[in-house]
Amino acid sequence: MTDHKETKxxxxxxxxxxxxxxxxxxxxxxxxxxxxxxxxxxxxALDRVLATDVVAPENLPAAxxxxxxxxxxxxxxxxxxxxxxxxxxxxxxxxxxxxPCEGDVNVGCCHKxxxxxxxxxxxxxxxxxxxxxxxxxxxIEVVKGVGxxxxxxxxxxxxxxxxxxxxxxxRIRPQDLGLLAGLGIDRVKVVAPVRVGILxxxxxxxxxxxxxxxxxxxxxxxxxxxxxxxxxxxIYTDYGIVSDRKEIFLPAVEKAIAENDIVLFSGGSSVxxxxxxxxxxxxxxxxxxxxxxxxxxxxxxxxxxxxxxxPVFGLPGHPVSAMVCFDLFVQPTIAALSGLPPEYGLPRPSxxxxxxxxxxxxxxxxxxxxxxxxxTDSKTWKAEPVLGKSGxxxxxxxxxxxxxxxxxxxxxxxxxxIKVFLYI
Amino acid sequence: MTDHKETKxxxxxxxxxxxxxxxxxxxxxxxxxxxxxxxxxxxxALDRVLATDVVAPENLPAAxxxxxxxxxxxxxxxxxxxxxxxxxxxxxxxxxxxxPCEGDVNVGCCHKxxxxxxxxxxxxxxxxxxxxxxxxxxxIEVVKGVGxxxxxxxxxxxxxxxxxxxxxxxRIRPQDLGLLAGLGIDRVKVVAPVRVGILxxxxxxxxxxxxxxxxxxxxxxxxxxxxxxxxxxxIYTDYGIVSDRKEIFLPAVEKAIAENDIVLFSGGSSVxxxxxxxxxxxxxxxxxxxxxxxxxxxxxxxxxxxxxxxPVFGLPGHPVSAMVCFDLFVQPTIAALSGLPPEYGLPRPSxxxxxxxxxxxxxxxxxxxxxxxxxTDSKTWKAEPVLGKSGxxxxxxxxxxxxxxxxxxxxxxxxxxIKVFLYI
Numbered sequence: 001m002t003d004h005k006e007t008k009x010x011x012x013x014x015x016x017x018x019x020x021x022x023x024x025x026x027x028x029x030x031x032x033x034x035x036x037x038x039x040x041x042x043x044x045a046l047d048r049v050l051a052t053d054v055v056a057p058e059n060l061p062a063a064x065x066x067x068x069x070x071x072x073x074x075x076x077x078x079x080x081x082x083x084x085x086x087x088x089x090x091x092x093x094x095x096x097x098x099x100p101c102e103g104d105v106n107v108g109c110c111h112k113x114x115x116x117x118x119x120x121x122x123x124x125x126x127x128x129x130x131x132x133x134x135x136x137x138x139x140i141e142v143v144k145g146v147g148x149x150x151x152x153x154x155x156x157x158x159x160x161x162x163x164x165x166x167x168x169x170x171r172i173r174p175q176d177l178g179l180l181a182g183l184g185i186d187r188v189k190v191v192a193p194v195r196v197g198i199l200x201x202x203x204x205x206x207x208x209x210x211x212x213x214x215x216x217x218x219x220x221x222x223x224x225x226x227x228x229x230x231x232x233x234x235i236y237t238d239y240g241i242v243s244d245r246k247e248i249f250l251p252a253v254e255k256a257i258a259e260n261d262i263v264l265f266s267g268g269s270s271v272x273x274x275x276x277x278x279x280x281x282x283x284x285x286x287x288x289x290x291x292x293x294x295x296x297x298x299x300x301x302x303x304x305x306x307x308x309x310x311p312v313f314g315l316p317g318h319p320v321s322a323m324v325c326f327d328l329f330v331q332p333t334i335a336a337l338s339g340l341p342p343e344y345g346l347p348r349p350s351x352x353x354x355x356x357x358x359x360x361x362x363x364x365x366x367x368x369x370x371x372x373x374x375x376t377d378s379k380t381w382k383a384e385p386v387l388g389k390s391g392x393x394x395x396x397x398x399x400x401x402x403x404x405x406x407x408x409x410x411x412x413x414x415x416x417x418i419k420v421f422l423y424i
Numbered sequence: 425m426t427d428h429k430e431t432k433x434x435x436x437x438x439x440x441x442x443x444x445x446x447x448x449x450x451x452x453x454x455x456x457x458x459x460x461x462x463x464x465x466x467x468x469a470l471d472r473v474l475a476t477d478v479v480a481p482e483n484l485p486a487a488x489x490x491x492x493x494x495x496x497x498x499x500x501x502x503x504x505x506x507x508x509x510x511x512x513x514x515x516x517x518x519x520x521x522x523x524p525c526e527g528d529v530n531v532g533c534c535h536k537x538x539x540x541x542x543x544x545x546x547x548x549x550x551x552x553x554x555x556x557x558x559x560x561x562x563x564i565e566v567v568k569g570v571g572x573x574x575x576x577x578x579x580x581x582x583x584x585x586x587x588x589x590x591x592x593x594x595r596i597r598p599q600d601l602g603l604l605a606g607l608g609i610d611r612v613k614v615v616a617p618v619r620v621g622i623l624x625x626x627x628x629x630x631x632x633x634x635x636x637x638x639x640x641x642x643x644x645x646x647x648x649x650x651x652x653x654x655x656x657x658x659i660y661t662d663y664g665i666v667s668d669r670k671e672i673f674l675p676a677v678e679k680a681i682a683e684n685d686i687v688l689f690s691g692g693s694s695v696x697x698x699x700x701x702x703x704x705x706x707x708x709x710x711x712x713x714x715x716x717x718x719x720x721x722x723x724x725x726x727x728x729x730x731x732x733x734x735p736v737f738g739l740p741g742h743p744v745s746a747m748v749c750f751d752l753f754v755q756p757t758i759a760a761l762s763g764l765p766p767e768y769g770l771p772r773p774s775x776x777x778x779x780x781x782x783x784x785x786x787x788x789x790x791x792x793x794x795x796x797x798x799x800t801d802s803k804t805w806k807a808e809p810v811l812g813k814s815g816x817x818x819x820x821x822x823x824x825x826x827x828x829x830x831x832x833x834x835x836x837x838x839x840x841x842i843k844v845f846l847y848i
Contacts (some may be wrong), residue, residue: 098628100638158509158816174651175820178644204522214524227598349773392582396599401470
């Protein structure tokens, strides 16, 4: 890469900025979430983001239920009961699964009840089978007393009517589908999926289905970025390979902006294409270019701008750089436009591993170092750096994950414990 | 739950076993992967598992390319060049992006080359622009010499022809799509998705779209398990709610076994339904029941069996227990039948957090404790246990993740550092 050229912004807006500053600038300029929402059936709602709070329309459970197989009793009747001094109760009924209770539990009486069965009126607790001894068909001994509320779940104990079941901005997980089903909710209002337009440019780029002539290379970035958009729960439109002549490229980017919530372009790694990218992002403004270049390796020449409310990313042509910039800038933008509130963000899960060799880093730069993992024993993982040029897509494909060397650091020593974020 | 009853196996096969022993038994009985494979286009291949190794059909890149904007030179011509003693080269050509090279680079000459451009015959390295000074239109000064191979990527340096690009059993990630595209591969042979049949049973269970009468409850498990199957990259068939009379339930399970690679049933939490589950799993054998009950909370009453090569899981009726058992037993089974080799398994990523209160655990039992996470400062997360009965689906919906208390432990103290696995 042409270090000297890239440290200055040709539009006179200053030089490289840090990744965190670029992320902040981007966040400040986003209008979230995407306006439109839609109603979907629960069966289609997995991984969608709620557009509004969901409030419980009823108590769950609707009525108290036993959490044990046993006998529904009045707790007062069993106070003090023990092996040596049992109490005796008449069995005057039985609760059947899925049926209403028949009759009340009177003083000195009990009803047989299965796990999940309703608690009949009069009863306030359940004695489990194991703490009873049958005397005959109509009477039991209770050998261990219970307090009020023992072995049952109260009405509304799972969730109470009018409580917030799930907040707006929540991504629906399998267990959330369960909660919504339990409340009898079959339709939810969700944010429309974020639409991402993907363009490639560069005279040397051809569709991956074609055979390259000398000097041509197949389009790697479009399909890899499309996969990354899908993983980020966005939907993509692939605009294919667009000529890098400005009179063709600019209208193609404008069309993609009109049709999407986010636009990505990538492709040629030559100076000419980088210059074109800058001109185009500036012209589709205001506000135009927000970020031109970050102190990041790989991924330094990333270009970030806005056309009105639509973020436009000029990703580096090298595939590894493009994917690293996707993770750091595009994925959080998709999340924000999906309606996920920033404060919602959980930390990114990781594993710890031991680095197998020294890795140097230039201070003032964030390094994203790809690693292969190998298990040494049941608890320990070794992380072997996958070295190679940022144009080498195989380095990213061989990697199980990556670790970061931050701006303050000059490198990480062999055998250091590092935090590896996995490419799953 | 009726502790006493569940510690013995009513079929006389011994009592509860540990989770790891149950997982091992299950693994030993699986025949992996599912036999059938299919060919898909690259555009449909994300997250699919390769059925065969993919071998590179050609070198990537096909020919050496420049990694800098500069001049393609013979390194020997530049040896010793410096600011004080530059060497002079004639500019006799220019490489254009996407075009074949025109002419060779002769001794004392160079061709202008962009990043990504081909290296003309004769040249063996690239001097970057920044290390040159133009003399006139046809001559440059080189102020820093280069060694052979500097600033270029060799043919096959990314991946070499006939090398294994991706192994069988690999799940295709976005960057893998990029690698395959770069190699011109547009179709891959992948393992057919694992088919999972889901049944619910229990007299009290009604579809979640209906209004329960007294004693009835809505079906929470089917849709939550369906979501979990989708997340695990399986495809599900929901057989709905089946009567818990054996003459109806057994043929329904047999039909699901015939039509799927894995069968899950869940539903009623009463003794009657548990007994029915055991009978049915035994009758669809051999081998029948492998595991009846594990030392796990929640999730103790899980039932695991095989009908020929088809795993059959009787999941506990309580939704939280059902989902915990899914994570521990069903998800790894889907992975194994998908063709993911066991040794492929990366560790599960986690975050560390501080526990906000003491949690007790019975020794000899694996506890899965759900937690809510809260950020206390930029680096630290607090994990607040979400307490509640295993029938409370809202506890799972409120949770951001879980931690484990293993069989040897009697609990975890407040302020301990714990490893939280996230529900993402």
